Amino acid sequence: MTVTRFAPSPTGWLHIGNLRTALFNYLIARKSGGQFILRLDDTDRERSKEEFIDGIKADLEWLGLHWDRVERQSERLERYAEMAAKLRAAGRFYECFETPAELELKRKKQLNMGRPPVYDRAALKLDEAARERLRAEGRQGYWRFQLEHERIEWTDGILGELSIDAASVSDPVLIRADGQVLYTFASSVDDMDMGITDVVRGNDHVTNTATQIQIIRAMGGEPPAFAHHSLLTGAQGEALSKRLGTLSLRDLRAQGVAREALLSLLARLGSSQPVALRVSLDEIAEGFDLAQFGSAPTKFDAADLWPLTRAHIQSLPYQAAAERLAGLGVPADTAPAFWEAVRENIDRLDDLAGWWALCRDGAEPLIAPEDEGFVAEALLLLPPPPYGPQSWAEWTAAVKAATGRKGKALFMPLRKALTGRENGPDMAALMPLMQRIRALEPR
Numbered sequence: 001m002t003v004t005r006f007a008p009s010p011t012g013w014l015h016i017g018n019l020r021t022a023l024f025n026y027l028i029a030r031k032s033g034g035q036f037i038l039r040l041d042d043t044d045r046e047r048s049k050e051e052f053i054d055g056i057k058a059d060l061e062w063l064g065l066h067w068d069r070v071e072r073q074s075e076r077l078e079r080y081a082e083m084a085a086k087l088r089a090a091g092r093f094y095e096c097f098e099t100p101a102e103l104e105l106k107r108k109k110q111l112n113m114g115r116p117p118v119y120d121r122a123a124l125k126l127d128e129a130a131r132e133r134l135r136a137e138g139r140q141g142y143w144r145f146q147l148e149h150e151r152i153e154w155t156d157g158i159l160g161e162l163s164i165d166a167a168s169v170s171d172p173v174l175i176r177a178d179g180q181v182l183y184t185f186a187s188s189v190d191d192m193d194m195g196i197t198d199v200v201r202g203n204d205h206v207t208n209t210a211t212q213i214q215i216i217r218a219m220g221g222e223p224p225a226f227a228h229h230s231l232l233t234g235a236q237g238e239a240l241s242k243r244l245g246t247l248s249l250r251d252l253r254a255q256g257v258a259r260e261a262l263l264s265l266l267a268r269l270g271s272s273q274p275v276a277l278r279v280s281l282d283e284i285a286e287g288f289d290l291a292q293f294g295s296a297p298t299k300f301d302a303a304d305l306w307p308l309t310r311a312h313i314q315s316l317p318y319q320a321a322a323e324r325l326a327g328l329g330v331p332a333d334t335a336p337a338f339w340e341a342v343r344e345n346i347d348r349l350d351d352l353a354g355w356w357a358l359c360r361d362g363a364e365p366l367i368a369p370e371d372e373g374f375v376a377e378a379l380l381l382l383p384p385p386p387y388g389p390q391s392w393a394e395w396t397a398a399v400k401a402a403t404g405r406k407g408k409a410l411f412m413p414l415r416k417a418l419t420g421r422e423n424g425p426d427m428a429a430l431m432p433l434m435q436r437i438r439a440l441e442p443r
């Protein structure tokens with residue numbers, strides 16, 4: 001059975017880049033009737049917050065990306081200790097004592113000599129007496145995994161055949177001096193224990209994958225199939241990392257972006273398939289194919305979410321908006337007609353409020369100086385509200401007969417006088433909803 005996981009670190013709110021990773025893993029599981037696990041990478045006790053965990057869950061629920069179960073790394077520390085003991089016994093873990101400053105100096109020297117800054121394994125040469133002396137100096141040991149120097153190869157679900165020379169990678173630190181288990185290790189143990197079959201994540205993890213393949217094998221497991229998607233950039237190709245904070249899912253949601261728009265865009269962006277509005281996850285899953293995605297950075301423009309949101313809203317039946325309309329105070333007998341009249345003129349559901357205010361309170365008339373005489377004459381022919389479905393046709397016919405104006409020159413100044421705007425819903429549908437016409441009131 002296919003088992004995938006989305007493994008956020010709960011150190012912040014989910015952003016658009018996280019959504020891409022979550023969605024890909026979700027869709028793979030859904031397509032094959034498998035399982036999707038929400039795994040919280042929360043071994044960093046200081047930066048992980050319950051608040052963010054709640055936020056991650058709320059975002060995924062809103063999107064409809066339901067998980068089969070939740071796993072928390074902070075609850076699996078004993079298991080990591082057990083596996084660390086196993087790797088120590090197998091001679092794959094070794095204790096190191098260099099300080100960050102010492103490591104930085106080594107790096108600089110290597111770079112100056114034109115060599116890649118790979119950890120030189122000096123600590124491997126320490127004997128027990130030397131280690132004791134370092135401990136007596138007050139240094140605390142931390143643990144690295146000794147990579148086997150071979151080519152690590154895998155067939156990546158997006159990038160194809162990959163091969164990384166393990167000698168070009170530093171032996172990863174897996175356990176810190178304070179005992180904290182680091183992600184690279186915890187994730188390997190989890191992927192093995194939880195029977196994860198497929199991992200999709202950003203291509204910033206490619207080197208991690210190479211080391212995790214060796215770690216999992218060293219523990220006696222079989223690595224999952226890996227795929228690395230490209231990272232999102234801004235519309236101009238600029239790095240998005242600094243702006244990701246402003247592209248949090250909760251902010252986009254608060255701005256009125258529809259979940260269907262987010263899912264439809266992110267499930268296809270960066271692939272050879274066209275983006276189109278798809279309203280159900282089944283529909284989205286159906287055409288989803290990892291092999292259609294490319295390795296080039298993927299441009300993301302938040303503006304692209306609006307046409308999709310608009311298309312979605314315009315397709316909604318009245319029932320989908322009924323609650324929102326009731327909340328605005330639109331009377332139940334008027335609400336269906338109001339929805340029909342305005343839904344093609346809104347970008348987001350929040351825009352309903354403005355149109356309802358216009359119907360209820362009227363609008364400040366917008367009258368061009370050259371139309372003043374014409375509009376004054378037309379208003380003399382307009383009775384006060386309430387209006388019916390024929391009112392607009394009857395009024396404009398009367399105005400046409402009286403003034404001789406026709407077409408846009410007739411209709412546009414009247415629309416502007418009544419609504420204060422140049423565009424909006426069909427006037428014949430809007431007029432019966434208008435309870436007040438300020439242009440008719442004494443100034």
Ligand code: GLU
Pocket residue numbers: 007008009041183187200201205
């Ligand atoms: N917590 C890791 C991250 O957010 C997970 C990466 C992975 O999928 O293994 O980058």
